[in-house]
Amino acid sequence: MAAIPQVSLISCEKPMPVIGMGTSSYPPADFETAKTAILEAIKAGYRHFDTAFAYGSEKPLGEAIAEALRLGLIQSRDELFITTKLWCSFAQRDQIVPTCKMSLQNLKLDYVDLYLIHMPLRLSQMIQKTPVDEEIIHPLDVKGVWEGMEECQKLGLTKAIGVSNFSRQKLEEVLSIAKIPPAVNQVELNPVWQQKQLREFCKAKGIHITAYSPLGANNTKWGDNRIIESDVLADIAKARGKTTAQVALRWVYEQEVSLVTKSFNKERMKENLQIFDWSLSEEELDKISKLPQRKGVTLASILGPHDFVLQLDAEL
Numbered sequence: 001m002a003a004i005p006q007v008s009l010i011s012c013e014k015p016m017p018v019i020g021m022g023t024s025s026y027p028p029a030d031f032e033t034a035k036t037a038i039l040e041a042i043k044a045g046y047r048h049f050d051t052a053f054a055y056g057s058e059k060p061l062g063e064a065i066a067e068a069l070r071l072g073l074i075q076s077r078d079e080l081f082i083t084t085k086l087w088c089s090f091a092q093r094d095q096i097v098p099t100c101k102m103s104l105q106n107l108k109l110d111y112v113d114l115y116l117i118h119m120p121l122r123l124s125q126m127i128q129k130t131p132v133d134e135e136i137i138h139p140l141d142v143k144g145v146w147e148g149m150e151e152c153q154k155l156g157l158t159k160a161i162g163v164s165n166f167s168r169q170k171l172e173e174v175l176s177i178a179k180i181p182p183a184v185n186q187v188e189l190n191p192v193w194q195q196k197q198l199r200e201f202c203k204a205k206g207i208h209i210t211a212y213s214p215l216g217a218n219n220t221k222w223g224d225n226r227i228i229e230s231d232v233l234a235d236i237a238k239a240r241g242k243t244t245a246q247v248a249l250r251w252v253y254e255q256e257v258s259l260v261t262k263s264f265n266k267e268r269m270k271e272n273l274q275i276f277d278w279s280l281s282e283e284e285l286d287k288i289s290k291l292p293q294r295k296g297v298t299l300a301s302i303l304g305p306h307d308f309v310l311q312l313d314a315e316l
């Protein structure tokens with residue numbers, strides 16, 4: 001297998017592997033299934049894992065890391081790059097540090113590598129299911145919450161801090177008050193939602209983009225099958241002796257972003273790593289650039305079609 005390239009992030013000493021294993025599964029995986037899949041991913045060569053308080057995957061990830069150390073698959077936790085996210089129900093100045101510590105406890109770690117604000121909004125209740133009632137959705141106190149994130153980094157609870165699902169407008173708000181600028185914005189990015197403008201803005205500001213749902217989150221309740229069923233991608237794949245998924249992931253990587261993709265299937269997780277020893281031709285890139293564009297994963301599809309949420313989606 002070709003080595004996995006790494007990227008450096010601003011305000012962070014540790015480089016990030018450009019491909020990470022997602023851990024948000026649908027339907028939600030039970031503890032053992034998630035832990036076993038994560039261990040398989042470590043065996044397959046993944047060193048970057050993306051979790052979130054909201055996914056319920058912090059505990060199985062923590063257990064898988066402990067087991068990987070016991071088995072000698074890795075010598076030290078430092079060999080891994082672990083990202084987790086602040087859930088919207090804790091998005092208040094005084095709750096950020098305790099919430100980060102709670103995630104560390106779930107993960108059985110002393111620090112994470114990257115801590116992200118999951119979404120640019122606050123929920124005034126803890127939720128067990130989505131969609132949520134409109135009354136509990138509130139604007140984010142960007143200044144207070146970002147100060148809390150900065151405190152997490154200063155305390156050494158995380159090596160880097162960033163955001164997720166932030167539009168250009170929301171990033172500008174953060175940049176206007178930040179002492180530590182966001183290292184990463186994790187957003188949906190794939191051949192059918194290419195995010196050209198956001199990519200240009202982030203590049204100019206030194207904010208690294210990580211693509212989520214690079215395969216369009218097929219077979220989940222938040223995604224669709226436009227990528228996996230794309231004839232254009234399938235034709236390129238056939239001509240190159242690759243799979244449609246590999247063509248999509250390679251295209252994402254060639255946009256100078258990193259990506260997190262989820263597979264709990266042993267063969268597919270290996271397949272998804274085979275994208276670093278070949279490249280797409282100009283002609284293939286051109287065909288992909290002409291694919292019809294539509295956002296697949298909307299905050300409204302997760303939280304409900306409430307005005308405030310629809311407004312956030314429209315900016316993204």
Ligand SMILES: NC(=O)C1=CN([C@@H]2O[C@H](COP(=O)(O)OP(=O)(O)OC[C@H]3O[C@@H](n4cnc5c(N)ncnc54)[C@H](OP(=O)(O)O)[C@@H]3O)[C@@H](O)[C@H]2O)C=CC1
Binds near residue numbers: 023187215219
């Ligand atoms: N910050 C945010 O708001 C969000 C972050 N994320 C993060 O990004 C990660 C990845 O995104 P996600 O939404 O899961 O979607 P992906 O685009 O990674 O797609 C995952 C789906 O594709 C299937 N799949 C994986 N590999 C292949 C393949 N080679 N061929 C065919 N099908 C394949 C998986 O099934 P199988 O497991 O059976 O292989 C799964 O159903 C998440 O797990 C999460 O960590 C995702 C959404 C939002």
Ligand SMILES: O=C[C@H](O)[C@@H](O)[C@@H](O)[C@H](O)C(=O)O
Binds near residue numbers: 024055130222302
């Ligand atoms: O209810 C749906 C799920 O929580 C889903 O929205 C998340 O897992 C999403 O992929 C995310 O990362 O935010």
